[in-house]
Each structure stands twice: as C-alpha cells, then as structure tokens.
Amino acid sequence: MLSFFRASLSLVPAVLILVLARLLQFLSKGEQEEGNIYQIMQYLRDQKCLIVLDAWEEIMDNQSENYTKYNIFVERLAKEFHKSCLLLLSRRKPNNITTLELEGNFIYSKKLLPLIKEDVKEFLSAEGLFGTDIALEKFLERYNNPWILKRIMQSINNVFNGDISPFLNNGNGEVTIVVDKLTIGFLNQQFKKLSQAEINLIYWVGIRRNTALWNHLVQDSKQFITYQQLFETVENLIGRHSLMSKNTEDISVIYILEPVIVKYSNERFIAENYAQINQIFINGIINGCELFITHAFITAYPNDEELNQEQMRRIVQPIQKMLPANFRSQQELENALKKVLSLLEDKGLSQGYAYQNISHLISAGKQI
Known part of the structure; x- marks a missing residue:
C-alpha cells in the first residue's frame, strides 16, 4: 500500500529537523516523534511512500547549513535502496538534481511548459x-x-x-x-532571485519584442559579457528559471518571453532608466553600468524600421515623458540631456549605446 506525505516549505517552518520530525511521525504512525535521516531511510526501505516537498525554491533561496542538510537528504534518497519516491516541486531547477541526473541515478526532472x-x-x-x-x-x-x-x-x-x-x-x-499588482509582486520576487546578467538579458530580449535571434543577443551584449557568459545566462533563464523560452517554428531559433513578462520587463526597464538618468541630473556622475549604457533603446542591427518605430513608442517616448517632471520647461530638460552627452564624451562613451539613447531622448522631446 502506498502512503502519501506532503509538506509545503513556504507554509511550514523550513528547518529540516522539523520537516523530518513530521515525516518520521507519519511513517511511524505516531510512534516516533523525532529522529534522523538514518531512521527515516529505514522506514522507507520497508514501506512505500510518496513524499512531496513543495516550494523547494524557498530552500534554495536560503543557502545555509539547513540547505546543505536538505541536499544530503535528497542525495541519500537518490542513491540508496528504498521502496519510496520523493517529488520536489520548485519554480527553479536545483543544481544538484542536474548532477544526479547525469550520474545515471533514478532521478528525472520534468519542466512544466506553458499551457497549449x-x-x-x-x-x-x-x-x-x-x-x-x-x-x-x-x-x-x-x-x-x-x-x-x-x-x-x-x-x-x-x-x-x-x-x-x-x-x-x-x-x-x-x-x-x-499585469495586476499581485502579478507584479510575484514577478518582482522572481527578479530578485536573478543575477544582473540575467536581468540584462531579459531586457535585451524584451527590447527586441520577441524577435531576438542568437546573433542578435551576441551583438547586443558583446561589449558587456563574454560569449560563454551569454550562453550560460541564456541556459539559466530557460532551463533553471523558466523565464525565457524558444520559438522553434521558424528555421532559426528565436528567444522569447511570455507577453506578460515582456510588458512587465519593459515597464521595469523604463522605470530604472528614468531613475538612473535622473540621478545623473542630480549628482553629475556616470558610473558606467547604467542601463542606458548597456542597452540600446532602438536597435540598429539588423535594420528593422517597424521594430524601431515600436521601440521609439514603447521605450524612448515613455522615458522622455517622465523626465520633464523635474524641469520647468522642455528646453531645460534638453540642456540637462546635453550635459549628459558631455559627460559621456568625457568618459569615452560617445560611440556606444548611451550617446545614441540620450540623443534619441533629445529628438523625441523636440517632436512633442
């Protein structure tokens, strides 16, 4: 007879000793209230049990001794003989699961794809x-x-x-x-778990409005990350975080985001650019890692007039409309943007994305 044990690591205390205590009570039918992994393995060798640990990413986010102990528990279940089964549910794929799969154990991972x-x-x-x-x-x-x-x-x-x-x-x-407030809150939490390289890559894909080929991403990012870093970052976003996917209907692979993530990332990109440019207005300092330096608002490679018009409408114009809030006139804003151009020249950045982006903002202001 198969028994069933489930624990949500986001709802119960995620300390391993407490979860194991609950599991031991369950397997022993209340006869034992505390113990260790060895005793649990003894029970699992004698009886069939499906153990489900939900919200595993909550454990991954806490890289502590507790996380190490959880991994030891998982690896013992993966490598030792027993009659039971462990099912981990997670928004991100744990690194040790990939390793165990490669070792040829009875470990399988399944990625839930978007609904058809x-x-x-x-x-x-x-x-x-x-x-x-x-x-x-x-x-x-x-x-x-x-x-x-x-x-x-x-x-x-x-x-x-x-x-x-x-x-x-x-x-x-x-x-x-x-994209409602709860969804924004959910995506905010997901983005907090990403590296800056992963966030930057999402922005590069979002800027191209889901038309990004591999060579586009190489071109967009080559001044800021290595080829290997780009490859690893794409793999992480697809395989580990499930925030990016591939459209393989055409001959060439196109890297895409879900429409909701495209909108969310676009609004986040606009807000961060506004804040960073406004900070330069205030202190006159360019750090060199600002988004308007690392990302082109309007992509030039390859030449795509329809995409460029959409980038102007969805990126340049919204940022330009936010900036005048701290100026008495459009001319004052233009003068401030020209000072940013001068700062870029002083830092040797007059040939990159930044100079083009600020120039686009100036041009967009003149069209109002």
Missing part, C-alpha cells in the same frame, strides 16, 4: 469565461501561464462577468495586456 491553446480553452470554459473566436484567439496568444491565468480569469469574472471581449479592448484598437 486547447488546455487554456478548457481552463476558460471550466471557469465560465467566454468570448468570440477572435477574442479567444487573441487571449490565448497573451496568457498561458496557469498562475497568471487564474489571476486574470478572476478579474474578468469580477469586472466583465466572464466576457473576454471587452477585457481585451482598451479603446484604441490595440489588444491590451493586464
């Missing part, structure tokens, strides 16, 4: 959402993450009584993508 259109349709129908075929098709193109879907569906039910069509129409002919 048929699954989303069933999901919507079960929740009482409806819409025209065109509306459903547009909705399916933008939302396929189960967690985000659940949030959006709840909001559509509350506001539109389940009708998708008005939700998608923002009044100017464009299909809107809604």
